[in-house]
Amino acid sequence: MRGEPSCPRCGGRVRAPGLFADTWQCDVHGPVFPLQPVVPPSVEALEVVVRRAQVPVWMPWPLPVGWLFTGVAYAGDDRSGGRATAVACSGPGPLGGIGELILVAEELGVGLGARYAGIDAPDPGPFMSVDKPAHTKVLAAGRPTPLWHVTRTPDDRAVFAGEARGLWLWAIVWPEQSGLLMYDELVLTDLRDAGAETELVPCGALTPRILS
Numbered sequence: 001m002r003g004e005p006s007c008p009r010c011g012g013r014v015r016a017p018g019l020f021a022d023t024w025q026c027d028v029h030g031p032v033f034p035l036q037p038v039v040p041p042s043v044e045a046l047e048v049v050v051r052r053a054q055v056p057v058w059m060p061w062p063l064p065v066g067w068l069f070t071g072v073a074y075a076g077d078d079r080s081g082g083r084a085t086a087v088a089c090s091g092p093g094p095l096g097g098i099g100e101l102i103l104v105a106e107e108l109g110v111g112l113g114a115r116y117a118g119i120d121a122p123d124p125g126p127f128m129s130v131d132k133p134a135h136t137k138v139l140a141a142g143r144p145t146p147l148w149h150v151t152r153t154p155d156d157r158a159v160f161a162g163e164a165r166g167l168w169l170w171a172i173v174w175p176e177q178s179g180l181l182m183y184d185e186l187v188l189t190d191l192r193d194a195g196a197e198t199e200l201v202p203c204g205a206l207t208p209r210i211l212s
């Protein structure tokens with residue numbers, strides 16, 4: 001678990017705004033929205049991210065049977081608010097074993113989704129064939145939302161991306177065969193709209209996936 005902000009793209013150290021720069025700086029990626037330290041999953045931790053988020057905080061809701069909330073992260077600071085959010089859930093995989101899902105909402109260029117996806121670019125566009133029919137779709141805040149398979153990712157995961165509420169929506173699933181979960185027309189809720197329902201979210205142990 002980290003105790004200080006880091007680069008959302010590479011996890012490296014970042015320098016706070018100061019005399020010579022008014023933004024957080026990564027030595028590799030330049031100006032970034034800092035990824036804040038991750039804390040163990042709890043309703044309180046989720047509510048902190050929801051309050052600060054300037055982008056959706058997507059979660060499958062209701063959660064699939066047996067699934068638990070296993071982590072939340074956001075990139076941003078007190079001045080900018082959360083410009084990228086990541087919510088992790090874990091539970092029984094569709095083919096047995098344990099499946100893990102991280103949903104990321106972010107503004108263009110933040111790069112948090114790409115980090116979890118394992119691609120060396122801030123956005124999924126170059127790795128999606130949007131000129132072809134979408135591979136699947138989810139219901140995001142009541143809207144059918146097409147998602148495309150993201151290519152050139154590590155073999156241990158399945159990655160999908162699309163656009164919801166004018167922002168990137170990423171779905172990263174481990175192991176790769178648990179990507180079948182994304183073909184069940186998953187229903188996603190923006191927890192900023194959920195109100196007191198967030199108090200009902202079942203919490204599990206922190207997943208290492210959200211720290212990687």
